[in-house]
Amino acid sequence: MPPFTKKPVKQDIAQSPKRISSLALTLLLSIGFITSSGIVTAKTLVVNSPNKQIQLELTDDNQRPEYRVLFHGQPIINSSKLGLVFQSLGEFGAEFLIGDSHATEVNSKWQQPWGDREWVIDKHHGLSTQLSNGKYHFYVDIKVFDDGIGFRYRVPKQGVLEALNITQELTEFSIAQANKATAWWIPARGWNRYEYLYNKTPLTEIDRVHTPFTFKLENGVHMSIHEAALVDYAAMTLDQRRDGILRADLTPWSDGLKVKTHAGFSTPWRTIQIADNATGLLNSDLILNLNEPNKLGDVTWVEPGKYMGIWWGMHLNENTWGSGDKHGATTKETKRYMDFAADNGFAGVLVEGWNTGWDGSWFHNGDVFSFTETYPDFDLPEIAAYGANKGVRLIGHHETSGSVTNYRKQMNEAYDLYEKYGVTQVKTGYVADGGDIKRVDDNGIIRHEWHDGQFMVNEYLHSVTEAAKRHISINTHEPIKDTGLRRTYPNWISREGARGQEFNAWGTPPNNPSHTTTLAYTRMLAGPMDFTPGIFDLAPKGLDAVNRVQTTLTKQLALYVVLYSPIQMAADLPRNYAKHPDAFKFIQDVPTDWQQSIALAGEVGEYVVFARQERGGKSNGSDWYLGAITDDNARIIEIDLDFLEPNKRYEAQIYRDGDKANWRTKPYDYVIETQVINAKDKLTLSLASSGGTAIRFKALD
Known part of the structure; x- marks a missing residue:
């Protein structure tokens, strides 16, 4: 086996990469052992996140590439297999050992032409490692950020390799303490695509699920498995094998093959977002940073x-x-x-x-x-x-x-x-x-x-x-x-x-009160959704009808801030907006392009509070908006306003549930009020059952 070397590698980034420090990348050599083919030295490569809280280990200890992930020094992904299986070549996994590796360190930022924030920080430690069985080789590229990890496979052109058909991907995610984890999921490979109500179950009860797949460990760590930059490849679903061991399950062609490609290809990035709490997932830019x-x-x-x-x-x-x-x-x-x-x-x-x-x-x-x-x-x-x-x-x-x-x-x-x-x-x-x-x-x-x-x-x-x-x-x-x-x-x-607003018109059952509070932590981790909020006639066939919108009116307003999309629909009929012109004012005012976005509070499936700063617009970026929504449970939430600009006064235009509001019996009970506040203040939000609060913070000076 060739000796380990470190060389700079070209990266597609705005800033030239630096050699990664010894604190970020460590090479551990185990004691050599004898096999029938001679002396073999197992290797373990360790990559730390910039803040050193996340650690990924890549090893060939078991005569194949495997990885594991630690967070705050504790395992969250146990040793998990890596590799691909080809129709003509067999497995690229077993007997493929670590060879030459190249490390990088990136700290840059890039600008979105539109988005939930204007500037995105890309700060990560990277590693590209060759894996070889002596005849063929491929690479595993790894990037470790403060908010999670991404890795992908690259199979370069080599020898006579040309057309390649992938029959299986061997990637595993072995969840540590999976028997005590809670998961939120929708089934994959079903008749209704992604348009299902979310299930909340113990992680060990899932079968085949779509990504983003969000779950919570017993110690409160929140994680979501997904993929980035899906181009010319099959989508990855997750298939639970033994309890807690999730395997990448690629969606097949009609002939059963998974991917039809050629030597010289890269897979999408397999991603794991990691946070101490639920809002940490919402504030992650991992998926965007792994795209070109x-x-x-x-x-x-x-x-x-x-x-x-x-x-x-x-x-x-x-x-x-x-x-x-x-x-x-x-x-x-x-x-x-x-x-x-x-x-x-x-x-x-x-x-x-x-x-x-x-x-x-x-x-x-x-x-x-x-x-x-x-x-x-x-x-x-x-x-x-x-x-x-x-x-x-x-x-x-x-x-x-x-x-x-x-x-x-x-x-x-x-x-x-x-x-x-x-x-x-x-x-x-x-x-x-x-x-x-x-x-x-x-x-x-x-x-x-x-x-x-x-x-x-x-x-x-x-x-x-x-x-x-x-x-x-x-x-x-x-x-x-x-x-x-x-x-x-x-x-x-x-x-x-995902399951959008139209299901409230004819879906049986319609979207339940926890649907949108779950979407924020699952589907929305992938990117913008055209959910089509803003229904004001919440029960066209009466409050007792099966098919109706199971929210209060102000929750419909708050969705414009919580469920991000650069295009937002005022989905109801014009005549229904004419019945509530004061509430309609919020839909007229709320922008769809943001300078920055901050998830302030929440728990998966229960509630979420987002604050977003307008980008440009009539206020020239001075105004902020807040959206808070809850599930079937009424709740009171206290919010610090320290996201606002210091030493500036704002008029808080508050659209909130009334004292008797309840989605079942009083969905139209709402109050509109104003107060002058600043960044040192706190606000107490009172949310009715399946209710919400929407606020415009209009800059006064």
Whole structure:
């Protein structure tokens, strides 16, 4: 085995890396032992986080690469396997031993064109290690941050290796003291993609789950396993083998293979976010930092903002996507929404159902959609001109019903049409049961794929990059999960990827009071979500109806701050906002682009409090906003206001639950009040059952 050496390695970062210190990286050599092939020396490499609280050990003690993770000196991930299995080459794991390693130290920051904070600090210690069996080799790249770790595999070009098919990934996460851990999860590989209510169970009771997968150890340490930079690879789900041992389970192609690639590839980063408490997970930038910088160049054309939509009426069955007497997407109706948007400061109006194909069983036959032909009662040129005159953009919509080959064939022409009429944002939809995405292969044979398999990973990204050529941003519904690619492709402005507001109109059961308080610590760790908050008619069919919104009205306001997205929808019908103009004022005021964001308090599934500082806007970044939401339990929370600028006074415009508020019986009981405060003050928030508080801190001096 060659001797251990340290050499600088090129990193894709804004600042040149430094040699890592001996405190951050340690090489431990065990005593040599005799095998049939001679003397073998096992190695253990140790990488510490910059604050020295997280430690990752990489070893080949068992004649294969394994890793473990310690936090505050205590194991949180026990020895866990690493490696890949190829169809033609077998396992890259057993008998692969540690070779040459290269260390780096990074301390830099980078700017987001839009986001939940303007500047992101990238501070980590890195290690790239070659693993070899004498014939083939691959690399494990490791980055250890103060908020967690990321690692990935790289298989370089070597010898005659060309096409490679991955049949299994061997990556494990062996959770320390798993029998005493609590987990929040949704099932993977199910018919409803990611759109499930979250389960809270002992960790040992999970089977196959989606990521981000969040859990809490008995000692209070919070962790979340996910992945970053998912490109040209299958999504990783987690399959529990023995209790507490989670294996990476890649979503397969229709032919059973997991990944089809070539030598010279890298996997996505496998990530573990680590924090002393629940809010520590919310304040992490780990996923973004593991993605590559912006590849699109100037993206000033990507515009955050709020929008209305011809959407909620369809879910309430007041309108239809298809043509007929109740057709929602008409010229007249779109103009009415544009008038309301212009009068109330909204940037756009989403219109669903404008294109032919919605009549009949579109859900089961996406081949019928045309993405360029309008229904006769929808005049695209007239509407585009009307919106431009009003200062309100038309937001486009493409529903594929999972027939991606039909969409791919029309995509360029469809995006060209939108570009011609000034449509700069498009919501795409892939409604189909999990595993029923329809593609036609090169031989004309129909294949059915998963939403999160490699084929669809590439299809989603293809739509984003094609849209970028026309300065169009994409908001993907029924998507692949977010893995931070908004950093690399900033026009991927938002996505769904969880159970959204529409389930409250017709889902049985609807979203429960703990749904959004769980989303904050699970789905939202991945990135922005187009949840579509802001419903004011909380029980259209009465308080006793099964299908209704299980929140108070002020919780709907607070969601604009808690569930981050650079595009936020005022989801209800215009007439319902007219009933509560004083509360609607918060939706008019709240921005969608932030200078910084701070999670102040919370527990997974129970409650969360976020404070965010406006970026630019009318206040030039002086105003702050706060959102607090709770589950079914009413609670009182005291919040320090030390996040505000010192020596400055603010008018706190408070939208809170009334004294008798309760989502079941008094959801519309709310109070709006103001008081002058500063950074030295505290506020006591009183949240009703499934209630919330929304506050604008308006700078006075």
